[in-house]
Amino acid sequence: MIKISGKSSPLASLDYLKTSGGCFHDTVVHDIDVMCWMLGEYPNRVAACSQAHIPEIAAIGDHDTAAVIFTFPSGTIGILDWCRYSSYGYDHRLEVFGPKGIIMCENERPLSGIKSQTNGLEGPLSVSNYYTFSSCYCTAYANEMEHFLDVLQGKAEMATRGPEAMAVIRIATACEKSARTGRFVDMEWGPEFDERGS
Numbered sequence: 001m002i003k004i005s006g007k008s009s010p011l012a013s014l015d016y017l018k019t020s021g022g023c024f025h026d027t028v029v030h031d032i033d034v035m036c037w038m039l040g041e042y043p044n045r046v047a048a049c050s051q052a053h054i055p056e057i058a059a060i061g062d063h064d065t066a067a068v069i070f071t072f073p074s075g076t077i078g079i080l081d082w083c084r085y086s087s088y089g090y091d092h093r094l095e096v097f098g099p100k101g102i103i104m105c106e107n108e109r110p111l112s113g114i115k116s117q118t119n120g121l122e123g124p125l126s127v128s129n130y131y132t133f134s135s136c137y138c139t140a141y142a143n144e145m146e147h148f149l150d151v152l153q154g155k156a157e158m159a160t161r162g163p164e165a166m167a168v169i170r171i172a173t174a175c176e177k178s179a180r181t182g183r184f185v186d187m188e189w190g191p192e193f194d195e196r197g198s
Helices: 014-019 023-039 055-059 138-152 162-181
Strands: 002-007 045-051 065-071 077-083 091-098 101-105
Touching: 002 023, 023 045, 023 065, 023 077, 023 091, 023 162, 045 162, 065 162
Parallel strands: 002 077
Antiparallel strands: 002 091, 045 065, 065 077, 091 101
C-alpha cells in the first residue's frame, strides 16, 4: 500500500484558483505523479470524492478537500488525501507499506529540534513545518532548473517523458470524473504508455 498526504499552505488567491484548472489538475496531479513514479505503473481504477468547505472556493465550482483511492495492476492500493489549505503550514507525507515493513517520508522542517515536556502531559512538541511549498522544496526547484539547463546544453536527457505527463493528466481527469459522478473510473493503458521514461 502507498499513501500520500498533502495539505497546502498558504491558501492561493481566488484569482489564481479561478484559472488553476481545479484541484485535481492544479495540485493533486503532483501527488499522482509521485505515486505512479514510485510504483512504476499506472492505476487501472480510481475512486475520488471531494468537497468545498471554503465558501469562496465552492462559489467558483472547485473543491478544497479530496480523497482518492487507486488500484494498480500489481495489486497495490494507493491512497491520497489532500486539502487546499493547512493553517499549520505545508504538510506533505508519504508512506509505503508492505510485507517487509514500512518506509515513511515525513515533512522536512526548517529546524530539526524536538521539545519534550518533563511532566509528559503535553507530549513531544516538534518544530513547525515550512509554511509554503516553495520554501519546503527550494532545493528541489534548484535541482530541476539545473537538470533543465543540462538538457538544453546537451549534457543530459530529460528525466520525464511526454507519455508520463499525458498519463498523469489522464489520471487527474479520471479522478475529477469520479468525484463528479460518485463512481469508480476504470482506466486502460495502451502501448504508448508501456515504458516509463526509458
